[in-house]
Amino acid sequence: MAGTTTLLVPGQALAGGSTASPGPEPTSALAGAAVGSLSPSRAGDFLTCALLYRFRVVDRLPEPPSAAAARGSLVHAVLERLFDLPAGERTPAAADALLAPEWERLRAEEPELETLFDGPEELGRWLASARPLLDRYFRLEDPQRLEPAERELLVETTLEGGLVLRGYLDRLDVAPSGAMRVVDYKTGRAPGRGFEAAALFQLRFYALVLWRLRGEVPRLLQLLYLGSGEALRYEPDEADLRATERKVLAVWDAIRLATQTGDFRPSPGRMCGFCAHHAICPARGGTPPRYPGPRTSSVAG
Numbered sequence: 001m002a003g004t005t006t007l008l009v010p011g012q013a014l015a016g017g018s019t020a021s022p023g024p025e026p027t028s029a030l031a032g033a034a035v036g037s038l039s040p041s042r043a044g045d046f047l048t049c050a051l052l053y054r055f056r057v058v059d060r061l062p063e064p065p066s067a068a069a070a071r072g073s074l075v076h077a078v079l080e081r082l083f084d085l086p087a088g089e090r091t092p093a094a095a096d097a098l099l100a101p102e103w104e105r106l107r108a109e110e111p112e113l114e115t116l117f118d119g120p121e122e123l124g125r126w127l128a129s130a131r132p133l134l135d136r137y138f139r140l141e142d143p144q145r146l147e148p149a150e151r152e153l154l155v156e157t158t159l160e161g162g163l164v165l166r167g168y169l170d171r172l173d174v175a176p177s178g179a180m181r182v183v184d185y186k187t188g189r190a191p192g193r194g195f196e197a198a199a200l201f202q203l204r205f206y207a208l209v210l211w212r213l214r215g216e217v218p219r220l221l222q223l224l225y226l227g228s229g230e231a232l233r234y235e236p237d238e239a240d241l242r243a244t245e246r247k248v249l250a251v252w253d254a255i256r257l258a259t260q261t262g263d264f265r266p267s268p269g270r271m272c273g274f275c276a277h278h279a280i281c282p283a284r285g286g287t288p289p290r291y292p293g294p295r296t297s298s299v300a301g
């Protein structure tokens with residue numbers, strides 16, 4: 001039987017304690033065996049809208065920075081750095097104090113983020129908008145009781161047919177018993193009833209990679225929704241991860257077929273609200289650029 005899903009509510013204690021490369025690219029480090037690589041983000045793009053996947057992976061069209069995405073990066077950075085502090089100092093005030101320096105660091109890495117704000121007042125309001133997200137984090141778990149084994153961990157494995165799976169985990173906790181818990185922070189709201197499985201695809205993907213790498217199924221997958229202060233927990237099992245592998249391979253087959261034929265269809269939906277490519281999307285009356293062909297997208301095999 002597949003694992004179980006639980007929606008936790010604010011104040012409920014939690015026990016214990018990506019992106020990644022684009023899809024169909026040969027992996028030079030694994031040359032010979034590899035036929036391409038896939039991350040949960042890009043697989044998710046393809047499942048949501050094949051045309052969006054094409055724009056991002058095949059055409060590699062630039063996307064302007066957004067304040068919401070930048071806030072997500074900032075909150076992730078603060079929560080990563082929070083665990084550099086001694087356990088007793090991991091307080092809401094300490095997290096708050098990390099906002100400005102982490103913003104400075106992000107801005108130095110991505111100077112185009114500067115264009116998001118029209119002056120220091122707007123920047124100040126945006127920085128302040130990250131505080132409620134951090135406050136909700138502290139309502140979901142107590143970082144003073146946690147010692148993560150890993151933060152921002154790159155995981156990568158090669159499936160039997162040569163497909164490389166890779167991605168970055170926000171956090172991996174390992175109990176003294178060796179039991180693993182994969183934690184991912186989301187700055188949006190928890191999914192509505194019936195949409196939990198789609199939301200958990202990314203963590204199932206990571207669980208599959210960890211299982212292949214370490215020979216053990218993670219005990220718990222945990223999504224912390226800082227937008228609504230809820231947590232989604234899932235206990236996977238081997239059968240579930242085998243099903244995930246079949247799904248990943250089916251997605252990969254569909255990507256390869258679309259890449260060969262150039263048939264990437266738009267799927268208008270909720271994602272359109274976050275898409276930067278309305279002007280060239282046929283679903284919005286636009287015309288995509290000429291398909292550059294499968295060689296550009298580097299599908300092999």
Ligand code: SF4
Pocket residue numbers: 049051052266267268269271272275276277278281282283284
């Ligand atoms: S606007 Fe919507 S349908 Fe068009 S590419 Fe973007 S996500 Fe897909």
